[in-house]
Amino acid sequence: MSQVSVTPVKAPVFKPQSPWRRNLDEFKSSPVAVAGLVVLLTIIAIAALAPWIVFQNPYDLMQLNVLDARLPPGTANVDGGYTYWLGTDGQGRDLLSAIIYGLRISLWVGIGSAVIAAVLGTLLGLLSAYVGGWVDALLMRLVDLLLSFPVILMALMILAWLGKGVGNVMLTLVVLEWAYYARTARGQALTESRREYVDAARGQGIGAWRIVVGHILPNCLPPLIVIGALQIARGITLEATLSFLGLGVPITEPSLGLLIANGFQYMLSDEYWISFYPGLALLVTIVAINLVGDQLRDVLNPRLQR
Amino acid sequence: MTVQQILSEQVSTAAPTLEVRNLSTSFYTRAGVLPAVREVSLRLQPGRILGLVGESGSGKSVTGFSILGLVDEPGRISGGEVLFKGRDLTRLSGAELRHLQGNRIAMIFQDPMMTLNPVLRVDTQMIEAVRAHQPLSRAEARAHASRTLALLGIASPDERLRAYPHQLSGGMRQRVAIAIALLHSPDLIIADEPTTALDVTIQAQILSEVQKLVRQQGTSLIWITHDLSVVAGLADDIAVMYAGRIVEQGSVDAVLDHPQHPYTQGLIDSLPSRNKRGQRLRQIPGMAPDLLSMPAGCAFAARCSRMTAICEQEPPNVELEPGRLVRCFHPGAGDE
Numbered sequence: 299m300s301q302v303s304v305t306p307v308k309a310p311v312f313k314p315q316s317p318w319r320r321n322l323d324e325f326k327s328s329p330v331a332v333a334g335l336v337v338l339l340t341i342i343a344i345a346a347l348a349p350w351i352v353f354q355n356p357y358d359l360m361q362l363n364v365l366d367a368r369l370p371p372g373t374a375n376v377d378g379g380y381t382y383w384l385g386t387d388g389q390g391r392d393l394l395s396a397i398i399y400g401l402r403i404s405l406w407v408g409i410g411s412a413v414i415a416a417v418l419g420t421l422l423g424l425l426s427a428y429v430g431g432w433v434d435a436l437l438m439r440l441v442d443l444l445l446s447f448p449v450i451l452m453a454l455m456i457l458a459w460l461g462k463g464v465g466n467v468m469l470t471l472v473v474l475e476w477a478y479y480a481r482t483a484r485g486q487a488l489t490e491s492r493r494e495y496v497d498a499a500r501g502q503g504i505g506a507w508r509i510v511v512g513h514i515l516p517n518c519l520p521p522l523i524v525i526g527a528l529q530i531a532r533g534i535t536l537e538a539t540l541s542f543l544g545l546g547v548p549i550t551e552p553s554l555g556l557l558i559a560n561g562f563q564y565m566l567s568d569e570y571w572i573s574f575y576p577g578l579a580l581l582v583t584i585v586a587i588n589l590v591g592d593q594l595r596d597v598l599n600p601r602l603q604r
Numbered sequence: 605m606t607v608q609q610i611l612s613e614q615v616s617t618a619a620p621t622l623e624v625r626n627l628s629t630s631f632y633t634r635a636g637v638l639p640a641v642r643e644v645s646l647r648l649q650p651g652r653i654l655g656l657v658g659e660s661g662s663g664k665s666v667t668g669f670s671i672l673g674l675v676d677e678p679g680r681i682s683g684g685e686v687l688f689k690g691r692d693l694t695r696l697s698g699a700e701l702r703h704l705q706g707n708r709i710a711m712i713f714q715d716p717m718m719t720l721n722p723v724l725r726v727d728t729q730m731i732e733a734v735r736a737h738q739p740l741s742r743a744e745a746r747a748h749a750s751r752t753l754a755l756l757g758i759a760s761p762d763e764r765l766r767a768y769p770h771q772l773s774g775g776m777r778q779r780v781a782i783a784i785a786l787l788h789s790p791d792l793i794i795a796d797e798p799t800t801a802l803d804v805t806i807q808a809q810i811l812s813e814v815q816k817l818v819r820q821q822g823t824s825l826i827w828i829t830h831d832l833s834v835v836a837g838l839a840d841d842i843a844v845m846y847a848g849r850i851v852e853q854g855s856v857d858a859v860l861d862h863p864q865h866p867y868t869q870g871l872i873d874s875l876p877s878r879n880k881r882g883q884r885l886r887q888i889p890g891m892a893p894d895l896l897s898m899p900a901g902c903a904f905a906a907r908c909s910r911m912t913a914i915c916e917q918e919p920p921n922v923e924l925e926p927g928r929l930v931r932c933f934h935p936g937a938g939d940e
Contacts, residue, residue: 316768317723494718500674501713502706502733502784512732516723 324597334589341583345401352395353380357551366390368564371571385571387560393571396557397579403553404583407464408534411471416526418472419479420515426480427487428510438484441477449474453536457545467546471533478525486518493517520598527591531584538580554580619690621791621824622648622671627684629663629670638895640666642848643684646826647927648841650791653818653825655835655856657871658845661892664828665714667845668794671826672711673701688792707737710785712795716777716802720769726780727765733784752783756813775806782814789821796828811838832871836860841927844868847893847903854928864924864935866908902932910934 326332344351354361371385371393384393426437444452453470460466490496491514499509538555540546542562547553552560554576561572624646631638641663648654658664669675671686673693686693688709693701705711713719721729730749731742740748746765753761756779769777778798785793795814799807815838818825827838835842836856843853844867852865863869870888890907893899899906905915914933921931 316725494713494715495721497674498711498713498719498781498784499721500705501672501711502736503702503704504706504732504736505702508732513721513724517721519723 321597325593328593328596331589331593334586334593337582338586338590341401341586342405344398345405348398348402352392352398354392354395356391356396356399362390364390368569368572370569371575384575385569387557387572388564393557393575396552397554397576400552400554400557400576401579401583403464403547403551404534404537404555404580407468407471407537407547407553408530411468411475411533412526412530414468415472415475415529416479416522419476420483420518420522422476423480423483423485424487424510424515424518427484427491428506434484437480441481444474444477445481449536450539453540454543454545457540462545462548464547464551467537467540470540471536474536475529475533478529479522482521482525483518486521487514490514490517524591524595524598527587527594531587531591534580534587535584554583620647620687621650621689622646622826623685623687624667624671625685625687627667627670627686628682629666629675629679630682631679633678636896639848639898640679640895641670644845644848644850645684646843646850646853648792648824648826650824651819651822652841653815653827653839655839655842656826656828656845657830657832657835657842659830659892661895662845663848664845665796668711668796668826668828672705672709672794674705674711703737706733706785706790707788708790709792709794710788710790712778712782712785712793712798714797714800716774716781716798717769719781720777722769724768725765726767726769726772730765730780730784730787734787737788748787749783752787753780755786755817756783757809758783775802775810778802778806778810779813782810786817786821790823792824792826793818794826794828797830799834800829800831807834814838832860832875844871847898848895849903849931850929851904851932852930854924858928862937864930864937865904865932866910866934867904870907910936 325335349355356362366382366386367388367390369382369386369390371383372381373385374381380392382392382394384397386392387396422437426434452474456470456473457466460469487510496509496513499513500506504512534554537546537553538558541553541555542559544559547556549556549560557576558573558580561569561574561576564570564572624644627641627644628639629641631640644663644667646654646656646667656664656667666675666679670681671688671693673696675681681694684694688704693704696704720726727746727749730752731745734740734745734748735742738745738748750761750765753764758764758776758779764772764776764780769780772780778801782798785795799810802810811834814825817823827835829835839856841854842856842859843850844859844865845851846867852859852863852868859868860872863872867888870886873886874888876885888907893903893906899916900918901916902908902911902919905911908915912934917933919931919933921929922935923929924935
């Protein structure tokens with residue numbers, strides 16, 4: 299091993315390929331998931347732009363006309379100004395407007411609580427893995443406790459105590475959801491912390507918390523993203539259930555679940571649309587989120603990597 | 605102080621970069637206490653390269669980890685001192701140790717695939733490593749990283765910086781890992797089998813580059829390996845480990861040409877060479893002992909052709925000449 303000439307390695311032209319980019323390419327391989335994503339993004343756009351799309355603010359009681367109550371789909375309103383494409387409900391609300399505003403609430407509650415729960419749960423999970431000992435034991439038993447309770451029972455208990463309201467529903471969902479992120483983040487972090495790159499980072503004199511957040515956390519993200527997507531769908535469903543049961547959002551700001559509940563009493567008198575269309579909107583939203591979530595799970599799962 | 609220490613104290617007058625005295629590291633597992641490193645003493649002058657040789661499980665990696673203070677639970681340094689420029693690293697606080705890690709003492713790991721974070725770009729990782737010890741802006745840190753990569757013979761380092769680890773070849777990844785170790789021109793580098801996972805041509809390139817850089821910068825290097833031929837071409841001194849102890853140490857020429865310990869002789873005999881063409885290679889019979897149930901006395905006794913009754917006692921560390929030590933009751937050139 300005496301004289302070895304050092305030849306510089308030839309560099310082919312190349313592009314840095316981020317893990318995000320690769321995952322995006324793989325995501326596109328399923329047309330169904332792409333369709334789900336398109337539908338979902340459309341729904342989100344419609345919900346976000348609601349005030350500029352609809353011709354009636356369903357939450358403004360002044361704009362409602364009781365004479366227009368329970369009109370079937372396609373009927374023009376009393377003044378003849380516009381058509382109720384999806385009919386009206388018992389208070390004379392245009393259902394299309396109500397659904398779009400309802401979607402707004404549902405998505406806001408679902409996504410908002412999922413994001414808060416994700417941040418909170420991930421931090422607690424990392425803390426649990428990093429500190430270990432009794433902190434870890436305490437947090438994980440709390441997680442076990444939360445996950446072993448029937449979700450709807452827990453939600454009813456918390457809401458019965460807190461009272462109705464969009465904020466309270468979100469708080470309830472956060473309380474119920476953070477445990478999933480915490481457990482996954484902890485497990486991932488424990489696995490990752492045994493990898494050699496962590497030793498290498500320690501050998502470079504990088505501080506412990508920096509290693510946890512800067513090196514370990516990015517490697518824990520894929521499963522957390524998958525959980526996040528599925529938890530959004532779950533949160534929306536749960537909010538709809540709670541509102542349907544009368545414990546969710548207030549009647550003045552009806553979400554999809556409350557709209558379904560309001561129409562329920564008219565189901566047997568042939569006025570199906572009051573429940574049916576909000577239900578359909580909820581169904582489409584949940585299916586779209588689940589399609590995206592399932593594909594994300596396939597793309598981000600290292601065991602299924604093609 | 606033992607006789608050995610007093611003697612070795614007189615050997616060299618220059619202040620050593622690293623002096624390890626009677627270092628012991630044990631793992632306290634449920635199955636029992638595992639003495640992975642037992643009373644290891646090393647001395648490394650500035651600019652010298654020490655080859656730490658041994659088979660799997662001989663404690664050579666744990667020795668490296670112990671020096672850098674990276675031994676994890678359930679492992680613990682159970683005795684001895686690690687004097688780095690006169691400071692005992694085993695007594696430093698976490699913050700003081702972190703200040704030295706990566707800065708004055710750097711480590712290169714075995715598997716370049718595993719030591720780079722797979723989801724972070726090379727520049728992210730290198731810039732962080734630079735800024736952990738130097739108050740530079742991101743742009744300055746980046747430029748420094750780029751220069752260091754170029755030092756290792758990497759063409760178009762700026763492009764490499766933008767890559768993710770999976771986009772680089774194994775050799776390139778290890779060069780990046782070595783560049784990270786060299787970022788702060790440390791006084792000591794501990795390299796744990798860094799070329800084992802690479803093919804021979806890349807290994808030769810990297811060896812010569814590292815050797816050149818170490819000589820230029822006056823860095824001391826501990827090269828941990830199981831490959832005697834690597835050490836032969838690279839190191840100045842050699843320490844052979846067996847079952848947690850250093851059984852023989854000295855200059856490379858002395859140890860490889862005139863091995864005194866039967867284990868070292870066995871290792872050399874098991875290598876193919878030109879002189880032994882056509883002959884069967886000799887292997888060392890038996891297996892390394894289980895660290896959980898170590899035999900009393902010499903750990904190598906059960907496999908040794910020179911074993912006598914006295915080998916059931918702890919063998920002495922015989923100093924044949926200054927810096928040339930062998931831990932055996934029956935040192936000698938053997939029966940060739």
